[in-house]
Amino acid sequence: MNTVLLENNENDIVTATELIRQGKVVGVPTETVYGLCADARNEEAVRAVFSAKGRPADNPLIVHLADFSQAELYTSYIPELAYRLAEKFCPGALTMILPKNDIIPLITSGGLDTVGIRVPSHPVMHRIIELSGCPIAAPSANISGLPSPTCAEHVMRDMNGRISAVINGGNSKYGVESTVISFDSENTVRILRPGAVTKEMLSEICNDVIIDPAILNELAEGTKAASPGMKYKHYSPEANVVMVESSLQDFVNFVNRNNGNKVYSLIFDGDEKFFPYNYLTYGSDSHEQAHLIFQRLRELDDIGAEKVYVRAPSTDGVGLAVYNRLIRAAGFEVIKL
Numbered sequence: 143m144n145t146v147l148l149e150n151n152e153n154d155i156v157t158a159t160e161l162i163r164q165g166k167v168v169g170v171p172t173e174t175v176y177g178l179c180a181d182a183r184n185e186e187a188v189r190a191v192f193s194a195k196g197r198p199a200d201n202p203l204i205v206h207l208a209d210f211s212q213a214e215l216y217t218s219y220i221p222e223l224a225y226r227l228a229e230k231f232c233p234g235a236l237t238m239i240l241p242k243n244d245i246i247p248l249i250t251s252g253g254l255d256t257v258g259i260r261v262p263s264h265p266v267m268h269r270i271i272e273l274s275g276c277p278i279a280a281p282s283a284n285i286s287g288l289p290s291p292t293c294a295e296h297v298m299r300d301m302n303g304r305i306s307a308v309i310n311g312g313n314s315k316y317g318v319e320s321t322v323i324s325f326d327s328e329n330t331v332r333i334l335r336p337g338a339v340t341k342e343m344l345s346e347i348c349n350d351v352i353i354d355p356a357i358l359n360e361l362a363e364g365t366k367a368a369s370p371g372m373k374y375k376h377y378s379p380e381a382n383v384v385m386v387e388s389s390l391q392d393f394v395n396f397v398n399r400n401n402g403n404k405v406y407s408l409i410f411d412g413d414e415k416f417f418p419y420n421y422l423t424y425g426s427d428s429h430e431q432a433h434l435i436f437q438r439l440r441e442l443d444d445i446g447a448e449k450v451y452v453r454a455p456s457t458d459g460v461g462l463a464v465y466n467r468l469i470r471a472a473g474f475e476v477i478k479l
């Protein structure tokens with residue numbers, strides 16, 4: 143299959159929309175990361191998404207809508223709290239897990255009786271949903287297990303020959319995927335995947351916000367995952383990644399003792415002044431780190447890193463999302479000094 147690179151203009155967006163309406167798969171920019179878009183109701187199209195990614199069939203796809211009011215078309219129940227959250231965070235980087243109805247096929251929901259609903263704010267993604275009239279299933283546009291794509295070039299690299307087209311919409315604004323939440327009760331939400339909509343922001347609308355333990359800790363064997371995505375190794379470059387929680391001085395000493403030819407470190411902007419070994423930097427605050435993290439994980443592969451020591455980020459605000467992606471890239475291997 144020839145994968146066409148489309149531009150961010152109305153003509154090309156119409157072309158992409160037509161492809162999606164025909165049951166094809168298109169890579170599209172969103173404010174979080176790029177997604178692989180297909181009509182969520184079309185089983186064959188959704189199957190093509192799973193196959194392009196090499197994604198396990200039990201890992202459900204998020205359904206993207208132009209407006210939260212459309213959630214009523216695809217779900218069987220929406221708690222009042224969901225409407226209040228939507229008022230504040232839709233459009234935006236929030237995915238709410240709700241009971242699905244029969245219009246969303248089981249293949250889209252990975253066999254679950256729930257569906258993740260998100261209303262993206264990116265104008266290209268929004269226009270595609272609007273023009274197509276389809277609920278759009280869209281997982282991140284990477285090969286399953288690799289870092290999520292934050293620019294069209296990343297999508298092309300993973301998906302060239304596997305999907306019909308990619309729209310080039312520049313770099314994703316946030317750089318980490320949406321915050322995924324479920325409702326434990328009418329008044330309690332549970333964060334299943336942290337993202338740009340932070341615990342602190344959710345707490346402004348809802349007093350009870352639980353961080354699912356699987357966000358920071360490996361699932362114990364035999365435990366059922368609240369979200370299937372928690373089960374799988376994720377965001378991993380080829381290199382063996384290890385997270386190191388320490389002061390800069392201890393980090394420098396640690397790398398000095400464990401240095402080698404293909405050893406690289408991922409450090410904060412500013413650390414490099416004190417760092418005489420191979421490194422890449424990934425920003426100096428949580429927003430910059432979110433913006434850069436997936437790109438840096440890909441770059442580490444490009445330079446042939448075999449071992450990567452990462453200075454652990456702060457877990458405040460969107461930092462929790464960065465920490466979560468890194469600890470999963472590290473397969474939960476953390477060294478505390």
Ligand code: TXA
Pocket residue numbers: 172174175176177178201202203204237239240251254256257258260262280281282283318319320321322334335368369370371372
């Ligand atoms: O920002 C995003 O969410 C991006 C853009 C493209 O919208 N999409 C994305 O999709 O990250 P994906 O498929 O890569 O990640 C979706 C995550 C997975 O971990 C999946 O297990 C979880 O959300 N999820 C989806 N539907 C679910 C459901 N019904 N119940 C529990 N978890 C669900």
Ligand code: MG
Pocket residue numbers: 281282290
């Ligand atoms: Mg993904």
